[in-house]
Amino acid sequence: MKKSLKISFSSLLIFILMFTIAACNNTDKTDPEKIEKVRLVEVTRSIFYAPEYVAIAKGFFEEEGLDVELSTAFGGDKTMTTLLSNGADIALVGSETSIYVYAQGSNNPVINFAQLTQTDGTFLVSREKIDNFSWDMLKGSTFLGQRTGGMPQMVGEFVLKKHGIDPHQDLNLIQNIDFANIPSAFASGTGDFVQLFEPQASIFEQEGKGHIIASFGTESGHVPYTTFMAKDSYMKDNKDIVEKFTRAVYKAQQWVDTHSSDEIAEAIKTYFPDTDVKLISTVVDRYKEQGSFATDPILDVEEWNNLQNIMDEAGELPKEVDHSTLVNTKIAEKVKEE
Template structure:
């Protein structure tokens, strides 16, 4: 929690991102600019790229400017400092901000993913994996207090493993550098997002042995959020954004992994199309992509249970305090 307090105090040091000028939509009507900050670039967020590539946002009159901010703390700092209008990041960040005390809380208004998106990758090929194999190993984890690490610890404990006593847990590697650290020889196991996990497997750098998403259950892993003040002033934009997202979620749900891969490939130009398809299929098969934008109470409570188990929950917060599902419900009623 101390780290969150530090970056919250350093917001004034961040220079806001510049906004693009509005483009023209159909019939010459100008598009409204929306600056969107995503926590990382991952096939985990396929419906978002579908919404962009298929023009669903533009159909709603929005020109969405996407920036990858690489990490939950950086993403939330960008949002709070006014460098972004909307952020795609773990829902736990809104709880951290609220617990610090604020007159302008960050509100979750649409869910994108409903399971963890990371996979357990072993340095060596294991034909018959069991979680017991992690005991005594060096585990290259994620940032303390972030959803990947908290879910990782939650799953390990479910399998009778204390992450702080039963293995050598490394948590001091910056989020963006974790794959490189593992590739260079750090750790026996690592927790990775896609497409990196499958790419490592393809290149013989590691082998996927388990999915944290299938082990942890439903949780609002990543959602779209905005400052309360922005939502109050731009309800029409939030409404349009959510409608476009829901259209993309339905499109992903009703199309094949191959079709989805072809649409989102421009956002992963360094990744082979066949690999993108493999990753999308893996996420679809485990129910990772939410099929609607509603963040429900069961998911919200599961999130807080995971945070509490990791010792990172400052206090329990009611769903309605930091979640506004009205835009999601309206979007579903107008399709």
């Protein structure tokens, strides 16, 4: 009887000890003093960035002890200005912006450390329905393109040239309309064709105002279209935070890769309160189908060189920059290997 009581008492002590350790670990994870704040600015609000919102909504940043404060700058130049002026710690924007900053002689360059999307996110939309589309149908038409110097415009011109079309000779090319006003310009009757992001392209298709006939992302190949980046000084002073941030991004990328478009739409719908969840799912499915969402955060040399080729083709590459100068893959590689 005494032996039985002794065993029971020992078991109870072990149970209490395990419970205490678990409780302490749980407290460490949620202790406000251990949470590190990260100010993240994105170039625009887009379903194209679904893994970013999944990382927040599913608590992947929180699991890493990070409190991510998300803001939207609505423009590549505004995003970079926010980052450079210390209005944000990390930016999600096109990699071309880091090249522009470097070319201006910055002594604190902006470093790309985690890729989010790996294709262009725009689609070619026609005013009239076309059953058997070929790119030469664009010749002689009025084409409503994106602003000069941005990735959508550069990729657009790259794809057109790939199909034997000189954007400035074979088209009536319109590029003087602000990004936010391009959809309304097309809806009001400007242009035979337009280059649009989602969900606007699908919305126009649903409303009968346009028809998606081709994908610039499929045509242009893999590029570091949008990446997470930070100033070199921030990267050096906050190595632990950057690693935790990258780990959370990778978790989100894997979650997106292994879950359905409907599940992803449900996870991110609060970020798009004015968009029907079914439409969000349709857009996510379109991007998943063409491989737009990177499945890991590594920005490789081939993608970087493809980006510079596209910029050079558009006459927008200020200088060629080596991959190792503005890209840090060590963190992403470490996170992926874990």
